[in-house]
Amino acid sequence: MFELRKDIFADERDDSLKEVGRPTQRQDMLGHVTGTSAFYDDHRFANLLHLKILRSPHAHARIRSIDDAAAARAPGVKRIIRAADVPVNLNTLLSLIQFGKDDEPSLASDVVRYKGEPVLAVVATSERAALEALALVRVSYEPMPAVFDVEEALKPGAVSVNAAYPKNTFEYYNKYDHQKLRFGDADAAFAQADIVLDERYQMSPIEHAPTETNGSIAVPDTNGRFTVYTSTQALFFSLDTAAKINAMPSNQLHFIGGTVGGGFGGKVDTLTEPLAILAARLTGAPVRHRLSRHEEMQFGSPRGGERIYVKDGVMRDGRIIARKVRAYFDSGAYTRLSSYAAVKCAAHIPGPYTIPNVHADVYCVYTNRTPATAMRGFGVTALDFALECQMDKGATAVGLDPLEYRMLNAYRDGDMKAHRREAKNCALIECAQVAAEKANWPLREEFRRMSSRAGGGAQRTGGGGADRTRAPASAPAASPRPAPATPHRVSYERPAAAAPSPTPPPPPRGPAPPSAPAPAGSTHGAPRFSSVFGTRRR
């Protein structure tokens, strides 16, 4: 089932890995199969109180008044928590790393900006008592126009969603309304391209749906501290966030967690801990704040929806000479982590392909939707969906095999990326070759011989020289634009001067031969071969 292909790049590896390729039992597995792993809710406390949230039924509304008198008198109710009770009722998650403005209240005070936004909390002796009390709260709302579409939100005169960002875009460095990437001259290259593909992609929000919902229990300790059992994926991140919102030093909080019933990014938002701690402070009792399945699915932050426009300029021989991307991240009503997702998206453009002219604008946009958050590769996943669909369309347009089209355009070692970084330790071509082999997908001989090493076995833009940074749309494009492409095959053999040998070329030798003693310092494999630190392949 698991196979290590050590034959690939064998000359660059010293096989010092001690664990990879060998089975190792996980230390938490016995607990999982015996039902003894302690999740946050597997701790029991006498006189536990339960916190439930009253949520906005409107996507955008002004709160005129809140009448909670009847709820406060309801059986079992110990405390009502209102916006004014929250010590620091405005926060943004990444403020811990000085990234972005505080924009999200724990409990809304004047305006609700998405359906499901917390307005008030009830603390009672049982979940049922808390829910019955919530039903007695009367809130008078004045509904306001709402915006649910990222591009609508950017139009002049659009509803302003988030008071901290009135133009509905996150501000990078308090100044820029989007992430920008420029490399070469995409527009000039489009004019020379044989084919221009302009496409639109949309990915909907996706809920993580962990089997364990978000939750926490805050327990007053005897020394003025609070012990917090939590489902969080980010223990110290949540600790600091909870300390900030409760205006208390973080050494008064002891967070216990790490056993998480599925997270996938949906348990980094510190959704429950701050109010559980506040409730424990206000009542002196242990308080559990557990999201119901309905709350988890409807109001737990999802992967954000993304809209991505990709425009490619492609030559008939299959080379992509220009790529223009316009991407909109739907952050929902507040920032959470989408500002960072847009940075990741911009950093990933144009995908693992050497394209000499790249132009991208990536926006983090506010709408009256549930705030979005992290989820498995967020920022990159939807972009890759768009780019790889685009690659298939490009291959079809020029009549190339989709895998060969990707291999033709793949990064080779030494290529200059649009971000002005040299591509290192590339392996897409080798991955494609192995995948093709496994799937019995026929590759032509020249593609079976291709390599990610410098040069790489195909004549491409700029000829593999060091000069790709400035390579504009290249010469073959000067011919008039042809009729729609029909399937055809062209050769990607390297120029005669660098004709490939029938067998794979001998691996290029760096100054340090593979058999040489490892350099001083760490001999661990990962840093030496990672794309960030790896310098070994020449």
Place this chain on the structure above:
Amino acid sequence: MKIPVQFRLNGEDVAGFAESGANLLEVLRESVGDLSVKGGCWQGTCGTCTVLIDGAPRLSCMTLAESCTGKAVETVAGLRRGADLHPLQSAFMERFAAQCGYCTPGMLMAAKALLDRNPNPSREDVVDAICGNICRCTGYEPIIAAVLDAAGGDSRRRA
């Protein structure tokens, strides 16, 4: 109003009082103290809280505790015999059939119900047996492989 409930849990008699209308999941976790049973949706959709009642897999969050009077309830807490793991537990460990571990108790009980009545299930039988249990981490393939391994009763099927 509290009502008395009494049933056998993993071979031992247990008794206590519960709110009328309380479900078995709540009584097991809050009154009896068996925390091996997990709640995932509390509305009968995810299978996380699966226990065996008289040998049949049941959703404890949708089962009235009072309806269990006199019945035999099995949870994952009663699966191992002393230091020895149940073959399903060993196979789940060997096959990496748990990641976060939250669906695992319910998954194990659904699988046990199958093996108790059909010691030699086909792959389709296994899929059918766990089709009411949601796993969001590992995917289902390692779980299916583990159940088939456990049914085989030895480790010969290991990859």
